[in-house]
Amino acid sequence: MTPPRADASANRDRILAAARAEIAINAEAKLNAIAQRAGVGQGTLYRHFPTRAHLLAEVYRTDVDELVEAATTLLATHEPVTALARWFDRVADYAQVKRDVMAAVESATWADLSAHSHGPIGDAVTRLLQAGQFAGTIRPDADARDVIILITYLSRLDAEEFADRARHLLAIVLDGLRTPHR
Amino acid sequence: MTPPRADASANRDRILAAARAEIAINAEAKLNAIAQRAGVGQGTLYRHFPTRAHLLAEVYRTDVDELVEAATTLLATHEPVTALARWFDRVADYAQVKRDVMAAVESATWADLSAHSHGPIGDAVTRLLQAGQFAGTIRPDADARDVIILITYLSRLDAEEFADRARHLLAIVLDGLRTPHR
DNA sequence: CGGGTAAGCGGACACCTGTCCGCAAAGACG
DNA sequence: CGTCTTTGCGGACAGGTGTCCGCTTACCCG
CATH class of the missing domain: 1.10.357.10 (Tetracycline Repressor, domain 2)
Incomplete structure (x- = not known):
């Protein structure tokens, strides 16, 4: 349970912001698009939110x-x-x-x-x-x-x-x- | 409502037989595998059964x-x-x-x-x-x-x-x- | 039986989700 | 401030579903 790295939590926030923005436009936005909008790679998105539902939950x-x-x-x-x-x-x-x-x-x-x-x-x-x-x-x-x-x-x-x-x-x-x- | 072509209904039957066989082995068989086993293309399978559920229903x-x-x-x-x-x-x-x-x-x-x-x-x-x-x-x-x-x-x-x-x-x-x- | 036509075929393709792994760089420590 | 460890990055990739479209071939008709 070490504290998260600075860039990691920044990315997490950016992903959430991007997800909110993207979903506001289109409820079933592709995860790709969200990652792209957040300026992170796919892997990063999936590491933070292992599945679509986890992302939605947040x-x-x-x-x-x-x-x-x-x-x-x-x-x-x-x-x-x-x-x-x-x-x-x-x-x-x-x-x-x-x-x-x-x-x-x-x-x-x-x-x-x-x-x-x-x-x-x-x-x-x-x-x-x-x-x-x-x-x-x-x-x-x-x-x-x-x-x-x-x-x-x-x-x-x-x-x-x-x-x-x-x-x-x-x-x-x-x-x-x-x-x-x- | 024209009657179906002979090869069409034959294929339909072959697909069903293949599906039954494949599913008996593995309940969540890939549709690809079923098509291949039936000796038909993907398109054929999907034309007859537009979605996995339709196939299962039959x-x-x-x-x-x-x-x-x-x-x-x-x-x-x-x-x-x-x-x-x-x-x-x-x-x-x-x-x-x-x-x-x-x-x-x-x-x-x-x-x-x-x-x-x-x-x-x-x-x-x-x-x-x-x-x-x-x-x-x-x-x-x-x-x-x-x-x-x-x-x-x-x-x-x-x-x-x-x-x-x-x-x-x-x-x-x-x-x-x-x-x-x- | 031969020709025309539309139904039907089949596989390449587009598109998504989720995984993997070599590389970068953050932060601890001296 | 330099170095080492280790967290985290990112994009290539695997694996699956469903679509599309040029070619084939069954069937009707003369």
Whole structure:
């Protein structure tokens, strides 16, 4: 864990800036183009962000943080299940505007998973679920990973289908997460 | 809609045979290798099956048909919700053994969707849902496409996670599809 | 059976993602 | 300030998917 070299972190920043700029123009920018714009080689880009998703995760980090924070706020002001429902709405909002946020979320949690942690998003979801489980309104056997898996379909819907179905699907998932009453 | 040329359909068959053979050895065979084994060019393969998924859909057609048939059988012998639950089990079985069956299912329904039909799988799911909706046990606003979307995550779980979570996730989805009781 | 035409062939090619490795230069240390 | 180590650079390359287009050949028709 030695501190990073000066040029390395400078490059990292330049890559992120270039990625943000490039993605603003075209959501599915080629990694080549980003590297070129940042004035670094391909290898450099890939060393800093081993996969496209890692890069996205960092680019959208602010948005991801906002989602995490929203979970806390919602929990403070609503019943757990309602908080979860609202949080889903929030997720849908993000996913609609920038489809890639979902990919970022997914990749963020994935990356963290192998490190035996859930990562910030996972923790947020865990808090939401546990509150509901404590109140008895969320099924006890559901965990954050379940939720992440079930909502990542959002990133694969095209714009039209998203508009038609996203919230509806989230409602189904939400009902599935409630405590079975029968 | 002119009938296909003789060599064309012969090639189609050869490609399918080659694909089956190649996939039996290695589930993620390169399309190149399949084309080569079939003795046709890349272009030919891609013309017949524009994408990997289309090819898989055809390769696993028998399995897909079996799933479709299972829906009918289950409906005849069980309550609708139970039938759906059992059918989910069946899907999980297939998905576990051959991960690609799910991709095939997905692509099959996708391809059919653009043709404004649901395709065989979609129809099977529709029958299951409608029976439950008629009985009042499945939420009236759920349709086949919802189910397809929600269960295609199965194809993206790795073997370990599949074993841990697949059925559990299907149970959550199933509960979400029940009529909300509150 | 011979000629015309369009369907179909097949492989070269474009394009992306991700890897590898020889080289440069950053920073520690005397 | 010089030298050594070691981090980091960058671009060539491998490997894969899907496209394109000039040539072939099956099939219709006279």
